[in-house]
Amino acid sequence: MTARPRILVREAARDGISVLIVDGVLDSSTYLALRDRIVKAALDGPPAVVVNVSALRTPTASAYAVFSSARWQVSRWPDVPVLLVCGHATGRDALRRQGITRYVPVYGSLDAALAALDGIDGRLRQRRCAELAPGREGVKHARELITEWLWDWGYASKIKIANAIATELVDNVRAHTDSGVAELRVESRGSEVTIAVSDRSARLATRIESAYGTFRLSGLHLVAALADAWGCTPSSSGKTVWATIA
CATH class of the missing domain: 3.30.750.24 (STAS domain)
Known part of the structure; x- marks a missing residue:
């Protein structure tokens, strides 16, 4: 063989x-x-x-x-x-x-x-990561960390939007996957801040369109409305859903 x-x-x-x-x-x-x-x-x-x-x-x-x-x-x-x-x-x-x-x-x-x-672009990229429980405690922890990190980096004006995005992304791990943990990553580069949440599910995050041509209201619709760009990147261990605030 x-x-x-x-x-x-x-x-x-x-x-x-x-x-x-x-x-x-x-x-x-x-x-x-x-x-x-x-x-x-x-x-x-x-x-x-x-x-x-x-x-x-x-x-x-x-x-x-x-x-x-x-x-x-x-x-x-x-x-x-x-x-x-x-x-x-x-x-x-x-x-x-x-x-x-x-x-x-x-x-x-x-x-x-x-x-x-x-x-290549030499703008400083700052990054912090933390592991979260994919439930309400995880959401609370994510918001606390984002507030602390963005304040320290000088992006206080983006804290409110970043926390709203993180709330949806972390809560989606609990609602739509069997992943036991989620990883939060927050990055800043130039004028941009990116919120990313990774989990161990291969199921990609998508906005679902109904049979009548309208979108069902979901957390990802809020993410898309608040972010300048968002996406879902598959990996060998699962996926990462991210959103960038410019």
Whole structure:
């Protein structure tokens, strides 16, 4: 019996940048695992994620779309740049032919990729995280933490809206998942504040449209009304629902 192809990902760090070194076969059975691994690295909030694919074997070139898919998942938040490194011209040419480099740049070496990052947005990203119980106590705890953190960071004017968003996101974990815990993440970058809540359910958060073309009123409608942008990012352990206040 032939063993299923596997993707092996080793993570390292270079100057604070997350570096993923990938080995194995990229095909339909490993596509999602690699995408989710890249997304997870980005959600951890490094300045950038560099993926070294020099040893990656890809029987079907279209599978390279995994890299543009991963970048799309994190393009609005946390908006972490994703770069590729491929040490051989054959792989770089294949990535270009598939159109991947329009969204995810590719370089011939890690040093070249890191040098290209010198021009990225250097605005300070502040971040705090906490684990919450997904019930009313969790909501209360989240509001207390958000008030404290945003006050300390100088975003007092955003506390009321941030607390309203967090209330809905944390309460949705209790109402719509079996996840025993939720993780609250609060970030500030420039003039933006982002509230994110992660849980261990793979069920994506969506606004439900009725058969008559109108939306049912739900917490996510309030989130969408209060936030400048919101979304739901799947991961290998569940999902993260986030909302940004600009």
